[in-house]
Amino acid sequence: MIQQECNHPLYSQFDLNEKLAIISGTPFLLIKQSKTLVFGDLHFGQEYAIGLLDCDVSTEKSILAEYLLRTISDIRKTITIDNLVLNGDIKHEIFGTNGQEINSLQYFLNDSRVADLQITLIKGNHDVLLRQSLRHIQHNNITICDNICEPPICIFHGHEDNSNTECEIIILSHEHPSFIFRGNNFEKVRIMAFVTLKSKTNTDIVILPPANFISSGV
Template identity: 25%
Template sequence: MVDDIIFGARILDLALEVEDHLIISDLHLGYEEALNYQGIMIPKFQYPKIIKRMEEIHSRSDCANIIINGDLKHEFGKINRQEWKETLKFIDYLKERFQKIILIKGNHDPLTPIIAEKTGLEVYPYYSTGNFIVMHGDKIPGKWDEITEQKIIIGHEHPSVGIRSGERMEKVKCFLAGDFRDKKMIVMPSFNFITEGSDVLHEKPLSPFLKEAKHDDLEVFGVENFETFYFGKISHLLNVQQEPYPYDSHFIEF
């Protein structure tokens, strides 16, 4: 386990603590029902896991405010029954625990303003905490030179890292940290428990931020059960995987 501070932000499992703001990203509530519509029959298990994880995170945090950094719900062009039920319950849950709830618009959120209006909230394209600016990460703002904050936090990418032991590989959700243009950047993992996300070692990046940044120079911080593990830069992990025996046992000791 390593120090869990990146650029002044504290990693708290799948969340970040930044200047009295707790940040989570990419919940994709209602994902199970969307999969059921596609013929992929899985039980609706994610919401209880989200609440259980949030309870543990909240018990370890003193933040008064919470930011949901995009993709609160999953469906693009409609609000399915599961999304209505779970998003309203989740927002009520947050209102009981935080003074302010900030919703950032993600690429899955064209209809989230309807939910926000019903619950008395607003949806922001981005949000400043003071030293950090939080945005979803599906597009780079056009007026970049007008952003005065020196640190940015994005989601959207759902980063994970493929950890190999012999012939077996498992994905571990991770944070990424590095430079983007003239700023420091943190990429958050998804707060979604149906998939682990996109493997930064073996899959092409989705976010335009990741496509432009020096991908191999990004540092990887794996998270597992409230512990943070520093894996080094992506370039280091790629070099290690090319060796005859991909990982030494001490490198991934959970």
């Protein structure tokens, strides 16, 4: 029996408008013109910080980092990507760090699957010590900043007031949006979701779901 190769893409685009598209089944938003993938609220190190792990696992492979890398690699098989923007809360502990957090950052940023991309890290409210956590990572393709504002699109983490920004489109993270479905026997299923809004000034606002699949939503 001859097996035929399947050319059907694992991930496809769902267009929000002429400038943005959701990558189906992922927490990634695509800025079409600049070929940029945007995602936020990774919260590397959260499993250890909230007690889901019994040890520091500083030498263990990060499950979340590997999931993100594998997904990005699969997306790139059918969609051209030149840039990554990690939109805040990249690490979990606000005023400290742990081995899992540092290991996850190193594992993700040092991986060959993203080595040819320009990577921008936007600082969120959990990223007070982000630069210290990255002290062993030195790549020319990595930039750290507070936000990106290149009209018509601005990207903010979302923990600060940026309401005076004059942009056609604002991309936010921070809120961890989700839907909750409740059953008859008190069971509950939470599904992370993208949220799109229109402001009073006619600005399009997109709120991203968390990239960390154990982060609770609102």
